[in-house]
Amino acid sequence: MSQADTDTADQAQTPPQAAAIATGDAAPAETPAPLRETPLHSLHVTRGGRMVPFAGYDMPVQYADGIIAEHNHVRADAGLFDVSHMGQAFLVGADHETVARALETLVPGDIVNLAPGRQRYTQLTDAAGGILDDLMVTRSADPDEDGVLLLVVNAATKDADYAHLAEKLPAGVRLLRADHRALIAVQGPAAVRAVGRHCPEAVALTFMSAITTRFDGIDCHISRSGYTGEDGYEISCKATRVRAIVERLLSEPTVRLIGLGARDSLRLEAGLCLYGHDIDTTTSPIEAALTWSIAKRRREEGGFPGAERIQRELREGVTRLRVGIKPDGRAPAREGTEIRSADGAPIGKVTSGGFGPSVNGPISMGYVAKDFAAPGTAVQLIVREKPLPAQTVALPFVPHRYAR
């Protein structure tokens, strides 16, 4: 047996399950760059992580329990994810207004009105209205840090993002890479209790809020956010201190390490986009159904790259839209699968697809022509040349359980 070519995903961007069932005759890679390691690499290896290349890093796709058990553990208790491969950087300027105005020239999100200690999801757009990356922006809660924004960007795009930011930012606003920092996520209904025991201040945070605080005396930055659809936290700290925090968390009976495989199935069930798959430079935020992330003021004022297209799409509508797709049967429809209308006309493509453990069945998302985007529309998925019946559905597949 061998991995079928249904998974067309770029290895640099997707956690390749160990599926290239070591056939022994795999083509030698073209002198790949050595994989980078996060500060938790040896911990992953010691604790049974199955390491795979992901976005240039050697990362755990799963541990001994396997993806389904890890996924279910996050939904039932709490999971700990190493996301230190992601890019963390600070934007620093004279005051919030200065930094926020500068960033707003590059993203369609409302940054100026971001309150201290609040976090927002937005995108770096290009002049054509495509998406260069999606990112989290947090305004420091600390009054002494007025004029500081923390950015968290994708691992595979971070170097390009930083170059883009450095080139476009005005002289008074500096980009400071925080490569010396680690980032972990603790996700699931038991996260609040597990984290709260070591950082009582974290309990009172609401979704998309952040504080600078201490975790058992270790300086860190904690936000109530994540990418699984569950309640939980992301904790940023110095790389040298992250192991101590992780070991404290893993001593909590409810917390287990979770690999990238379950991270992917969790975010897919939560209907969240994976950059390079569900969104890229060919998709606009409106087509990607991310309109909610663009505040009214920005929609009206524009002033970000690609505003012309994005404002036109807001006015006149789009020709295609990102939707959820639920196959009627059991066969997963993976990235690249062609979507056809019930009468066989090509209407789009799957951009992420697989098995949803909480749904207990196959789930996909992708783009379909606007007329087929309404939930409940019957479509066909062309899997191994056979049309399989499916329906468009509203996202998410599994309701979010954020602490609002």
Add this chain to the structure above:
Amino acid sequence: MSTRYTKDHEWIRLDGDVATVGITEHAQEQLGDIVYVELPEIGRKVDKGGEAAVVESVKAASDVYSPASGEVVAINDALGATPGTINEEAEGKGWFFRLKLSSPAELNELMSAEQYKEFLATLE
């Protein structure tokens, strides 16, 4: 007759003139949680080394090749509802299909359990 193995990590076990086919313990371990299988239709003729089934884990789909030529005479329907059986018992209850072999001598070209074990050692 003992079980024979392919370099693509399928096993085949002959009983009379019908052989049972599945994927190996090593294969299921590498794949991780299996969530779907597509089995051949009964009556289909398959060639040695030809695509005969598909197995999908949470993350990826893989082709399963027939270790020998013949006609499919039975399939493991139970896998439709419980594909995880392959993870639990890849070389037993997790079998995929049964073949009436067209040339049983083909099995001599495959590896014995001992040879397969040595082969796996070369992959590490």
